[in-house]
Amino acid sequence: MMATRRSYPFKRPPELDSGKRGHLPVIVVGAGPVGLTMAIELLERGIATVVLDDDNTVSIGSRAICYAKRALEIWDRLGCGEVMLNKGVTWNVGKVFFGDDPEPVYTFNMLDEEGYKYPGFINLQQYYNEEFLIARLQELGGEIRWKNTVVEVTPAAKGVTIAVDTPEGRYEMACDYLIAADGSRSPIRKMLGLDFEGQVFEDHFLIADIKMKQDFPSERRFWFDPPFNRGQSALLHKQPDDVWRLDLQLGWDIDRDAEMKPERVAERVRAALPGVDFEFEWLSIYTFQCRRLDKFRHGRVIFVGDSAHLVSPFGARGANSGVQDADNLGWKLQLVLAGKAPEALLDSYDAERVYAAKENLLNSTRSTDFITPKSAVSRAFRNAVLELAREAPFARPFVNSGRLSVPAILRESALNTPDSDAFAGKMVPGAPAADGRIRVNGRDEWLLTFLARDNGGVNHKGTGFTALYFAGDADADKAMAETAKAMAQDAIPVTVYAIGNPNAAPQGLAVIEDAAGHLARRYDGRPGTVYLLRPDHHVTARWRAADIAAIRRARDLAAGHRAPAQIKETAA
Amino acid sequence: MTSETLALTPRISDPDSFYEALIEAHRGLSEEASQRLNARLILILANQIGDRKVLDEALALAIRTGRT
Structure with a gap:
């Protein structure tokens, strides 16, 4: 039926x-959304x-099926964000229902303030996501070796050797x-014998992805204890091609085979969506676990995505955090491989992404406790x-x-230069840079897309750091042009x-016009303000002057060029 | 809600009458419905207090006094 x-x-x-x-500098194992993103990141x-x-x-x-703004912005930087946005279903409204009441207990709207290229979320089937990533990877001349199974991993101090099984025999690579x-x-x-600590949740969920022509709005509907699934939860979400996801909590003691029978599932779908004509697209029963590796970097073997951390789907x-893993690791590997940063910089991947994983695990565990209360009193508070x-x-x-999912703000990263000046707003050191409408050479652009194309493509294949300088003070402008x-000539350049x-800019400075005022507002910018962005577009330092x-000091700190003790501090 | 420490001195003017109203509210309720009523009341009062420090003190007092 699939x-x-x-x-x-x-x-x-x-x-x-x-x-x-x-022999290759890097080998990526796994062609899911995270592995593919990682490979594109490296090729770029x-x-x-x-x-x-x-x-x-x-x-x-x-x-x-749900891809968040930050993941879309990362794919945009990698040249495949727009194709996802165009195919995906954009949604902003979520409705929460409780019990027999046909009216929502409340409705939320995630619509951000205007002036972002990407919405809070799109829904898109994972197979489309992967197809788009594969197409982008091939565009960049990348290679995926299908039916190539890694069967042995031999780590050494300066590299890793692997054995790979294929339908036509075994070979080795380093x-x-x-x-x-x-x-x-x-x-x-498993081959490295690493513990994957955490907990298993004793609950089953049924996914019925169904095709139906129905005029429901593209909103997220969530039911607690609905009449069609008593004592349990349910979720309805729209995907492209008239596919809808119905996700039903089933409980722990179920007959898995019986519940997977199409007649049984059809009965459940009809109860949830009375009078609707549908056909099945995909059925699955899943359980979930919350686990993570203690460390994501094990010498020359580095874990990204689900292999490193598992959260509940709520x-x-x-996937959204896995994509941020790849985003975080790419530029660091590049600097280390080019000999421009110490290998210890890679420990900051571990520190920053373990921090993010902890945040994700905390949030997903809290959601799980609310959605599936584990005790009578927990259920009483939930229902209250x-x-x-x-x-x-x-x-x-x-x-x-x-x-x-919202992006991790890497506040505690040792790569950040702590603020010495006062700022308002969200662009603290560690935050991913906010997008905004800009004009460059008379053309409308999006800030992040422009930076990725201009700074990544033209200059240094994305090695570079970016400084956003709010101009307007004539003396400071002149000094900044010299700076x-x-x-631009540094080993790790800053653009x-x-x-x-644009009409009053000093010679030698590329000018971005803040035509809609988004940047001044979002970055609390005024003449003299400087933001330093890492190659992954996270803010790493900012000053009023x-x-x-x-x-240079802040850039070097972000590239791991300080006493190794500094890096160790983050890892601890 | 600007109070900074949990009030431990009596503040309710007619304690017997409030206590009665509290018990009365549960009359005829099942165990489960009672628990939910209490939960709603706790949430309402917690929001009225608002101050997280005071709430933590209240939580600690409730936990401590139940230990004997």
Whole structure:
């Protein structure tokens, strides 16, 4: 009953005939959304890599369907955000229902203030997501070796050797770094004998992805204890191509085979959506776990995505956080491989993404406790919140049907230069840079897209840091033009953009016009203000006035060029 | 809600009458419905207090006094 997805051909790897052990700077294992993003990230940065996958298809079934703004912005930087946005269903409204009441107890609207290229969320089947990523990877000349199963991993101090099984024989490859993006059951994690600590939740959930032509609005509907699924929860979400996801909590003691029977599922769907014509697209029963590796970096083997951390699906924090892992790791590997940063910089990947994983696990565990209360008193409080929410606005923030993925703000990272000046707003050191409408050379642009294309493409394949300088003070402008010229020649270059009036800009500064006032507002910018962004577009330092020494110091700190003790501090 | 410490001195003018109203509210309720009523009341009062420090003190007092 499942639609068959595109499959990809096995090609005989050259190592099978040459008998020579190939060597690459980086090998990525796993062609899911995270592994593919990682490989594109590396290719965009000019690092040779190959993706090995034990299968030959994209995801069977829709699986992960909610992709968050930050993941979309990362894919935008990698050249495949727009295709996802165009195919995806954008939604902003969520309705929460409780019990028999056909009216929602409350409705939330996630619509941000205007002036962002990407919405809070899109819904998109995982197979489309993977197809778009594969297309982008191929555009960049990348290679995925399908039906290539890693069967042995031998880590050493300066690299990793792997053995790979294929339908036509076994071969060996070596790499400086091995990226394990091989999913929740990660064979590489097992081969290294690593503990994957956490808890299993004793609950089953049924996913019925159904095709139906129905005029429901594209909103998220969540039911607590609805009449069609007594004592349990339910979720309805729209996907492209008239596919809808119905996700029903079933409880722990169920007959899995009986519940998977199409007649049984059809009965459940009809109860939830009376009078609707539908056909099945994909059925699945899942359980979930919350687990993570103690450390994501194990010498030259680095774990990204589900192989490193597993959360409940409530909040869409799985794939979205895995994509941020890849975003965080790419530029660091690039600097280390190029000899421009100490290898210890990679420990900051561990520190920053373990921090993010803890935040995701905390949020997803809290959502789980609200959605599936584990005791009578926990259920009493949950229901009390829902009973109050209709009438009393104060109760609504307690309603937790999944705290939807927001990017990690890496506040405590040792790569950040702590603020010495006062700022308002959200762009603290560690925050991902906010997008905004800008004008460049008379053309409307989005800030993040422009930076990725201009700074990544033209200059240094994304190695560079970016400084956003709010212009307007004539003396400071002149000094900044000199600073910009000098820093463009640095080993780790910093590209300076002046935000200001294109007609009054000093020579030598590239100018961004803050036509809609988004940047001044979002960055609390005024003449003299400087923001330093890392290559992954996280803010790493900011000042009300900065000279070249301060900017270089902050860049060097972000690149791991300080006493190793500084890096160790983060890891602790 | 600007109070900074939990009030431990009596503040309710007619304690017997309030106590009676509290018990009366539960009359005829099942165990489960009673628990939910209490939960709603706790949430309402907690929001009225608002101050997290005071709430934490109240929580600690409730936990401590139940230990004997």
